[in-house]
Amino acid sequence: MEKLLLTDETSMNQVFTEKDGYNHVSFLDAIDENDRVDGVAKVTGKAKYFAEYQLPGLTYGVLVTSTITKGKIVDIDTKAAKNAPGVLDVLSHMNKPAVAGYEQEGGSPMKIFYTDQIFYNGQPIALVVANTFERATYAASLVKVSYHKEAFNTDFKSSIKDEKVKKLQGQPPYKRGMEDAYKTAEVKVEQVYTMPVETHNPMELHGIIADWRTNDQVTVYAKTQGVKATQNTIANVFKIPVENIQVNSEFVGGGFGMALRTWPLEIATIMASKQLKKPVKLVITRDQMFTMVGNRPAAYQKIGLGATKEGKITGITHIAFGQSATYENFTEGVVNMTKFMYDSENVNTNYYVIPLDMGVPIWMRGPGEATGAFALESAIDEMAHALNMDPLDFRIKNDPEKDLAQNRPFSSKYIKEAYRLGAEQIGWKNRKMIPGSLIDGSWQVGYGVSIGVFNASRGRASVKGILKADGTLVLQSATSDIGPGTGTGMTLIASRLLNIPVDKIVFELGDSSLPPAPSQGGSATLSTVGSAVNDVCVSLKSTIAELAANSNMDAHAHFTEVLKKNNLPMIEVTKQSQANAEAKNYSMYSFSIHFVQVKVHQLTGVVKVSKVVSVGDSGKIVSPKTARSQMVGGAVGGIGMALMEEALLDNRYGRYINNNFADYHVPVHADVPEIDVIFIDKADPIINPMGAKGMGEIALIGFAGAVANAVFNATGKRIRSLPITPDKILQA
Amino acid sequence: MINFQYLRTTAVKTALNLIVKDPKAVFIAGGTNLIDLMKRGVATPEKLIDINHLPLKDIELVNNVLQVGALTSNTALAEHITVKQQFPLLMLALQSGASAQLRNVATVGGNMMQRTRCGYFYDITMPCNKREPGSGCGAINGYNRMHAIFGTSESCIAVHPSDMCVALVALGAQVVILGHKGERKINFSDFHRLPGTTPETDNNLRKGELITKIQIPINGFNQNYHYLKVRDRSSYAFALVSVAAALIIKNGLISDARLAMGGVAHKPWRLTSSEDFLKGKAGTTANFEAAAQLAMKDAKSFGENDFKLKLAPNAIVEALTIAKSKS
Numbered sequence A: 001m002e003k004l005l006l007t008d009e010t011s012m013n014q015v016f017t018e019k020d021g022y023n024h025v026s027f028l029d030a031i032d033e034n035d036r037v038d039g040v041a042k043v044t045g046k047a048k049y050f051a052e053y054q055l056p057g058l059t060y061g062v063l064v065t066s067t068i069t070k071g072k073i074v075d076i077d078t079k080a081a082k083n084a085p086g087v088l089d090v091l092s093h094m095n096k097p098a099v100a101g102y103e104q105e106g107g108s109p110m111k112i113f114y115t116d117q118i119f120y121n122g123q124p125i126a127l128v129v130a131n132t133f134e135r136a137t138y139a140a141s142l143v144k145v146s147y148h149k150e151a152f153n154t155d156f157k158s159s160i161k162d163e164k165v166k167k168l169q170g171q172p173p174y175k176r177g178m179e180d181a182y183k184t185a186e187v188k189v190e191q192v193y194t195m196p197v198e199t200h201n202p203m204e205l206h207g208i209i210a211d212w213r214t215n216d217q218v219t220v221y222a223k224t225q226g227v228k229a230t231q232n233t234i235a236n237v238f239k240i241p242v243e244n245i246q247v248n249s250e251f252v253g254g255g256f257g258m259a260l261r262t263w264p265l266e267i268a269t270i271m272a273s274k275q276l277k278k279p280v281k282l283v284i285t286r287d288q289m290f291t292m293v294g295n296r297p298a299a300y301q302k303i304g305l306g307a308t309k310e311g312k313i314t315g316i317t318h319i320a321f322g323q324s325a326t327y328e329n330f331t332e333g334v335v336n337m338t339k340f341m342y343d344s345e346n347v348n349t350n351y352y353v354i355p356l357d358m359g360v361p362i363w364m365r366g367p368g369e370a371t372g373a374f375a376l377e378s379a380i381d382e383m384a385h386a387l388n389m390d391p392l393d394f395r396i397k398n399d400p401e402k403d404l405a406q407n408r409p410f411s412s413k414y415i416k417e418a419y420r421l422g423a424e425q426i427g428w429k430n431r432k433m434i435p436g437s438l439i440d441g442s443w444q445v446g447y448g449v450s451i452g453v454f455n456a457s458r459g460r461a462s463v464k465g466i467l468k469a470d471g472t473l474v475l476q477s478a479t480s481d482i483g484p485g486t487g488t489g490m491t492l493i494a495s496r497l498l499n500i501p502v503d504k505i506v507f508e509l510g511d512s513s514l515p516p517a518p519s520q521g522g523s524a525t526l527s528t529v530g531s532a533v534n535d536v537c538v539s540l541k542s543t544i545a546e547l548a549a550n551s552n553m554d555a556h557a558h559f560t561e562v563l564k565k566n567n568l569p570m571i572e573v574t575k576q577s578q579a580n581a582e583a584k585n586y587s588m589y590s591f592s593i594h595f596v597q598v599k600v601h602q603l604t605g606v607v608k609v610s611k612v613v614s615v616g617d618s619g620k621i622v623s624p625k626t627a628r629s630q631m632v633g634g635a636v637g638g639i640g641m642a643l644m645e646e647a648l649l650d651n652r653y654g655r656y657i658n659n660n661f662a663d664y665h666v667p668v669h670a671d672v673p674e675i676d677v678i679f680i681d682k683a684d685p686i687i688n689p690m691g692a693k694g695m696g697e698i699a700l701i702g703f704a705g706a707v708a709n710a711v712f713n714a715t716g717k718r719i720r721s722l723p724i725t726p727d728k729i730l731q732a
Numbered sequence B: 001m002i003n004f005q006y007l008r009t010t011a012v013k014t015a016l017n018l019i020v021k022d023p024k025a026v027f028i029a030g031g032t033n034l035i036d037l038m039k040r041g042v043a044t045p046e047k048l049i050d051i052n053h054l055p056l057k058d059i060e061l062v063n064n065v066l067q068v069g070a071l072t073s074n075t076a077l078a079e080h081i082t083v084k085q086q087f088p089l090l091m092l093a094l095q096s097g098a099s100a101q102l103r104n105v106a107t108v109g110g111n112m113m114q115r116t117r118c119g120y121f122y123d124i125t126m127p128c129n130k131r132e133p134g135s136g137c138g139a140i141n142g143y144n145r146m147h148a149i150f151g152t153s154e155s156c157i158a159v160h161p162s163d164m165c166v167a168l169v170a171l172g173a174q175v176v177i178l179g180h181k182g183e184r185k186i187n188f189s190d191f192h193r194l195p196g197t198t199p200e201t202d203n204n205l206r207k208g209e210l211i212t213k214i215q216i217p218i219n220g221f222n223q224n225y226h227y228l229k230v231r232d233r234s235s236y237a238f239a240l241v242s243v244a245a246a247l248i249i250k251n252g253l254i255s256d257a258r259l260a261m262g263g264v265a266h267k268p269w270r271l272t273s274s275e276d277f278l279k280g281k282a283g284t285t286a287n288f289e290a291a292a293q294l295a296m297k298d299a300k301s302f303g304e305n306d307f308k309l310k311l312a313p314n315a316i317v318e319a320l321t322i323a324k325s326k327s
């Protein structure tokens, strides 16, 4: 691997020495300053996750969930449960604990234990609290619930065509040029692409520990992507001042979007702690992870694509339907990328959601866009095939110079180079134009490509920096790290700017009392919080320079000497940072190009992803190792999305039937080939001082399309419904 | 999960005494299946008799028959030198099951006794004749992608999920069982049963009996063999369809053949008519295809598992082809 050079603060653009202009990161990097700052703590068990906090007198909650899909609770018989050993209480709407915020607000989000309404199967309807987890689990099994059942609908597929089923507009319709222009094109593709419900299912189960220290003061240990967001939600629901709420969430065992809101189950736990005046811990079970903390919605997408015989796109139509819930609505950016990704005069999109009697969905990595990209990028591949063009040439030919949807330039975009580099690396020249013509023993071999794109944003965040005479720097911000390596990225930014070794820098996060920062989502943390770190470091540096000048010291004197000379144990600064005005004139996006090689077994239909090259065009890479990990994780998630993930719900009962890790498949090591990651690594001149754009989402977005396209190239079989399992190959 | 009593013994006799007295008592070996069933409320034993300390872990070769103690772990069995040399088919089948962690604690007896993975069986709010006789079969008109195509009944279409058992039935193993009235032996192919009208009974082990051993005769099926497991991911997934295939090839002709399938029936499914067909024939693709077609006689699918009608014969051909190509 090329060595990282620590340069002075003015030339972030020279951070990498690049022989060929790009930063290849090899599989086994030597241990160096790019390591995760908390890596050792994580692998040695020192890192403490929310469920590991042992508070004195801790009690344990276990949820009772509804076994019907829609209707009303007639009665909850808690007698046996309450008499079971160790049980402290059973909370439900029958004894409705007082929650000030519930009385004032509207119907959404779902108010837990507030009414007798059942909105979906698996809805939490009671919380048993006992002095051990096992006792609470046993007592929960003794709670008897009687219901009044009502007819329900969980059937997404048949609801699409059923006119009696209500559809809501998920996003205003969009039109540029002529509507449905594809219909009159010389060559057209018109297809439907479907996706099942996927669940986030990080290793760490969801939950919370709540501890009311006084009547209006609560501390929680949470699994959250935003400590400030959690703090605000609690303040709103319980009507206590924000400063009376302490939210701790230093380590998070994976979020993928599901920890972007405070779920009813967390409110229930906080309620219970308040009522019992004891700390209460709730950790839900794996099967509850399928129904209580959201999911990626199922989707049905129609794409119409028109082109001239020469391969110029003339029209794109994208109509999408997503699954939502009856008691709360959820929408996402399924059709977003269609509006600007290709150079087409005519584009129209529409997006509807169908409220079903299911738990409400939530963003899942690459939210919406990952769903949309599967459809759009499959259709693009279908068109290239119809035109007898190399799909890479077809994409390059239709790559727009500017954002036609917003009518403004891109802040930076190097995807043509990304196509070239990725193609070289995967050996695209070995791809055959005629599908099914490359054979390796019992396997058919194919290559596929797809693009991913996500908004590169920058929000507003504050960071406090404390530079100490002992040579150390402490940085603080109420941001989160759900796994990408937030602290590592921030530490590297500061290290380069101030020329302080990384082991002398501590970045504190996951604590609501620190300077405010937004939730970790939408790939914006490095851009947002990193900019504030930048500003803090620049400010500290100029303070030191001033102090040095005032005390007649050499301009290059080390800050420790400057501080000592001035008798200062430390200097401190807090900076708030946000996007500059210029940003409004540009469209800012991160891009990824995924190349995959697949092998498909001719007799069994088994698909193996045998090679992956993911190219990231996301501005300057600040933290090469964790950036690479993001791309690798995205590719692994993409293999799951493409080949195996599917939550199966039996519409006769409204219940999931594969709600465990044996039956809900995510990739195992043996499914994951070596993954090559290439970064364009060129700074974006607009977005932020680092020139870095987010990349958590683009790592996944588009990946499934690349696999589907490779499967087509290998077999001539176009699978338009995810996941691509052996049965679908055999029956195609 | 209900409150239960836990007892441990080192003597086979005590274990049998404990179980026979108490209708709500069960043996626990590795616990990898039983504990899951207890967590989901499917199994509600009041007494667990831990048999892990019984002296039933030996593997020895006696008169050309391999004797395997029922408490041998799946890992220990797969790694045993005689298994590697004489029964590599069994080794492959074991290694394709579950994950390394599970195989380390899962036992031979427990593997045979593991229950189906049918999703309706695992959810106590759903209908399932196997769990609650008379409640109906959730799978037959529901999600049955993983379900059986052979030997089904109107009351249950579940499959036995084991890989190990598929190899053992192909290898002609025997099961040694100890009960109060003494020891008895059953052919491995007669151990598991078809659902019929009593799907709640998985096998022919009687209440109060203990599996002590399995016996596998050395049979020469250690040159041309293959265990093919077709599944939704490369490891740690149950079989959509699996095939244990072994051939003895002499002078270019198949003198003996063994074939069995997993993931297709309520029991490991031996394909004797296909075996017979192959005997005396050349190992050509055409013959393998004909053997596969024979195997599919009487197959019946239920919608989501229609693909198995195509996958099963294809998998047989592939397994036989790989078995033949080994030398």
Ligand SMILES: Cc1cc2nc3c(=O)[nH]c(=O)nc-3n(C[C@H](O)[C@H](O)[C@H](O)COP(=O)(O)OP(=O)(O)OC[C@H]3O[C@@H](n4cnc5c(N)ncnc54)[C@H](O)[C@@H]3O)c2cc1C
Residues within 6 Å of the ligand: A661, A662, B026, B027, B028, B029, B030, B031, B032, B033, B034, B035, B036, B070, B071, B096, B097, B098, B099, B102, B105, B106, B107, B108, B109, B110, B111, B112, B113, B114, B161, B162, B163, B164, B209, B210, B211, B212, B236, B237, B238, B239
């Ligand atoms: C996630 C997951 C994936 C898996 N994947 C696979 C797979 O791919 N292929 C596969 O083949 N298996 C798979 N398994 C199943 C695994 O092989 C079984 O759970 C295991 O073999 C059971 O053995 P055990 O010793 O743990 O049994 P236990 O759970 O202890 O017992 C199971 C049953 O057997 C009874 N029992 C145990 N020993 C005896 C005995 N000697 N005599 C009489 N009764 C006895 C017990 O009373 C109990 O009813 C998987 C399991 C899990 C959890």
Ligand code: SF4
Residues within 6 Å of the ligand: B116, B118, B119, B120, B121, B127, B128, B129, B130, B131, B136, B137, B138, B139, B140, B155, B156, B157, B158, B199
């Ligand atoms: S197939 Fe058997 S185990 Fe599955 S639901 Fe039907 S009866 Fe129960």
